[in-house]
Amino acid sequence: MVVIIVRDVLVIRNPDYEAVVRASFARQRFMATLGARLTHVAPGEVHIALERREDLTQQHGFVHAGVLGAILGSACGYAALSLMPPGADVLSIEYKLNLLAPARGEHFVARGRVVRAGRTVTACRAEAFTGEGTTPIATLLASMMTL
Amino acid sequence: MVVIIVRDVLVIRNPDYEAVVRASFARQRFMATLGARLTHVAPGEVHIALERREDLTQQHGFVHAGVLGAILGSACGYAALSLMPPGADVLSIEYKLNLLAPARGEHFVARGRVVRAGRTVTACRAEAFTGEGTTPIATLLASMMTL
Amino acid sequence: MVVIIVRDVLVIRNPDYEAVVRASFARQRFMATLGARLTHVAPGEVHIALERREDLTQQHGFVHAGVLGAILGSACGYAALSLMPPGADVLSIEYKLNLLAPARGEHFVARGRVVRAGRTVTACRAEAFTGEGTTPIATLLASMMTL
Amino acid sequence: MVVIIVRDVLVIRNPDYEAVVRASFARQRFMATLGARLTHVAPGEVHIALERREDLTQQHGFVHAGVLGAILGSACGYAALSLMPPGADVLSIEYKLNLLAPARGEHFVARGRVVRAGRTVTACRAEAFTGEGTTPIATLLASMMTL
Numbered sequence: 001m002v003v004i005i006v007r008d009v010l011v012i013r014n015p016d017y018e019a020v021v022r023a024s025f026a027r028q029r030f031m032a033t034l035g036a037r038l039t040h041v042a043p044g045e046v047h048i049a050l051e052r053r054e055d056l057t058q059q060h061g062f063v064h065a066g067v068l069g070a071i072l073g074s075a076c077g078y079a080a081l082s083l084m085p086p087g088a089d090v091l092s093i094e095y096k097l098n099l100l101a102p103a104r105g106e107h108f109v110a111r112g113r114v115v116r117a118g119r120t121v122t123a124c125r126a127e128a129f130t131g132e133g134t135t136p137i138a139t140l141l142a143s144m145m146t147l
Numbered sequence: 148m149v150v151i152i153v154r155d156v157l158v159i160r161n162p163d164y165e166a167v168v169r170a171s172f173a174r175q176r177f178m179a180t181l182g183a184r185l186t187h188v189a190p191g192e193v194h195i196a197l198e199r200r201e202d203l204t205q206q207h208g209f210v211h212a213g214v215l216g217a218i219l220g221s222a223c224g225y226a227a228l229s230l231m232p233p234g235a236d237v238l239s240i241e242y243k244l245n246l247l248a249p250a251r252g253e254h255f256v257a258r259g260r261v262v263r264a265g266r267t268v269t270a271c272r273a274e275a276f277t278g279e280g281t282t283p284i285a286t287l288l289a290s291m292m293t294l
Numbered sequence: 295m296v297v298i299i300v301r302d303v304l305v306i307r308n309p310d311y312e313a314v315v316r317a318s319f320a321r322q323r324f325m326a327t328l329g330a331r332l333t334h335v336a337p338g339e340v341h342i343a344l345e346r347r348e349d350l351t352q353q354h355g356f357v358h359a360g361v362l363g364a365i366l367g368s369a370c371g372y373a374a375l376s377l378m379p380p381g382a383d384v385l386s387i388e389y390k391l392n393l394l395a396p397a398r399g400e401h402f403v404a405r406g407r408v409v410r411a412g413r414t415v416t417a418c419r420a421e422a423f424t425g426e427g428t429t430p431i432a433t434l435l436a437s438m439m440t441l
Numbered sequence: 442m443v444v445i446i447v448r449d450v451l452v453i454r455n456p457d458y459e460a461v462v463r464a465s466f467a468r469q470r471f472m473a474t475l476g477a478r479l480t481h482v483a484p485g486e487v488h489i490a491l492e493r494r495e496d497l498t499q500q501h502g503f504v505h506a507g508v509l510g511a512i513l514g515s516a517c518g519y520a521a522l523s524l525m526p527p528g529a530d531v532l533s534i535e536y537k538l539n540l541l542a543p544a545r546g547e548h549f550v551a552r553g554r555v556v557r558a559g560r561t562v563t564a565c566r567a568e569a570f571t572g573e574g575t576t577p578i579a580t581l582l583a584s585m586m587t588l
Contacts, residue, residue, distance in 0.1 A: 030211035033202040064177035066217020096243040100410040116394040247557040263541040324505035349474040358471035360511020390537040
């Protein structure tokens with residue numbers, strides 16, 4: 001077991017952060033196409049759940065890495081947006097995805113967290129787990145921009 | 148105009164590389180879900196085309212970064228597979244995606260190329276362009292593994 | 295405060311892992327050039343300490359990002375090596391470095407940890423902190439190969 | 442041979458770009474420590490040369506990946522700075538380094554180029570070659586910020 005403690009002051013600039021995140025997520029048509037659902041919205045942390053479907057698979061029947069990248073990237077983007085000031089929007093600068101194990105199983109969750117919220121750039125990290133949540137299957141490190 | 152010339156010997160280990168790539172792509176159900184099409188298969192280089200659809204968009208109506216990541220990653224993976232020996236399969240170790248400009252337009256192409264084919268690990272790069280092909284909208288740098 | 299718990303079985307394949315890591319680090323002449331010191335070697339986790347010196351700085355007098363990348367990459371590589379079987383060596387496939395804050399201060403530590411140890415590829419993460427260890431100044435996500 | 446043509450309008454915002462780049466490089470004490478030299482400064486493109494020295498090596502006697510990352514990152518940063526307006530400074534947001542082959546040889550060059558110059562974020566790419574310049578030994582993809 002590895003315990004990583006990152007101590008940082010999380011400043012909430014927008015008391016309506018949850019409504020802002022949920023409204024933006026609802027406008028991401030691609031999330032609905034994937035069947036992805038927003039399951040947790042907290043300051044600096046957002047979770048997105050997904051069920052395996054045949055039409056989301058790669059050549060071996062596992063969920064496609066691109067699907068994992070999409071929900072991990074969105075989880076990061078919304079974790080970043082949750083700490084931005086009112087009226088701000090979030091833009092992905094870049095992300096890096098490491099695939100750790102085949103995406104076996106039926107239920108997946110992507111957990112995105114802010115690593116450091118800067119004025120212009122926010123660094124975020126996300127992990128994808130199978131529903132049981134024991135072993136990560138993918139991890140993502142991203143830079144998001146405040147617009 | 149920037150011209151980058153990468154001189155490298157491309158060794159074709161499998162004369163049936165095109166059939167192998169096309170068969171694997173056809174089994175990636177998620178590519179069909181996106182409407183992605185394999186438009187070019189050459190040794191060490193694969194192109195994938197995509198049309199904008201409402202159900203592929205993010206909150207501003209542009210094609211979602213996750214969609215670009217998926218076709219860029221697949222273009223890289225198949226560029227790598229095209230240079231692998233008979234019987235081999237390709238596995239994504241990781242990829243990094245930089246978003247360069249909003250994915251405006253109706254037609255997109257992802258062009259993946261092998262940068263260096265090692266025995267175990269192949270490094271690849273891919274760019275996504277709008278149909279007009281002038282300005283890249285995203286670029287990806289990936290590591291693929293030979294199985 | 296954010297607590298991330300990654301539960302994973304760490305398998306120690308080489309009981310002499312610490313001697314192997316220390317011997318390899320001692321042969322990395324560049325670490326001596328930087329004045330970097332190995333301060334902690336545990337299964338799947340390695341720490342490297344560094345003191346600020348004028349000859350390690352960038353244009354604003356902070357420690358150069360390349361120095362941070364070097365000690366973070368080495369911390370990751372040795373974290374990976376600590377879990378490899380006897381006789382194995384470690385090779386960096388790639389790493390991604392996010393700079394989170396200027397490298398202010400006199401003392402720095404890079405903490406590398408294995409995220410997942412595969413047979414061929416090991417994914418690792420590292421954070422750099424100032425000596426006080428409160429705020430991370432850089433984070434790195436890497437893929438290492440067992441040779 | 443692979444030919445990549447990236448057509449983009451390069452806007453020179455500062456006619457004194459070369460002096461700005463050379464002055465900033467001269468203040469990077471770590472570049473002098475590495476013996477790195479600025480050998481080419483053009484709009485959106487910067488080259489840095491380096492000679493192998495024993496004190497720059499890793500455990501097998503090749504130049505350390507961290508050294509390559511440092512000169513590739515600086516080449517990218519200065520390529521970005523060359524297109525920024527007068528008075529601007531450049532800050533590294535992140536970079537990703539793929540190691541393609543052992544850094545054999547005595548002479549190395551890192552060539553950084555701007556992929557896309559945005560108002561706030563500039564995406565850059567760099568390749569490291571041995572002196573002969575035929576095979577790339579490392580490639581880097583970076584995001585730089587205008588300050």
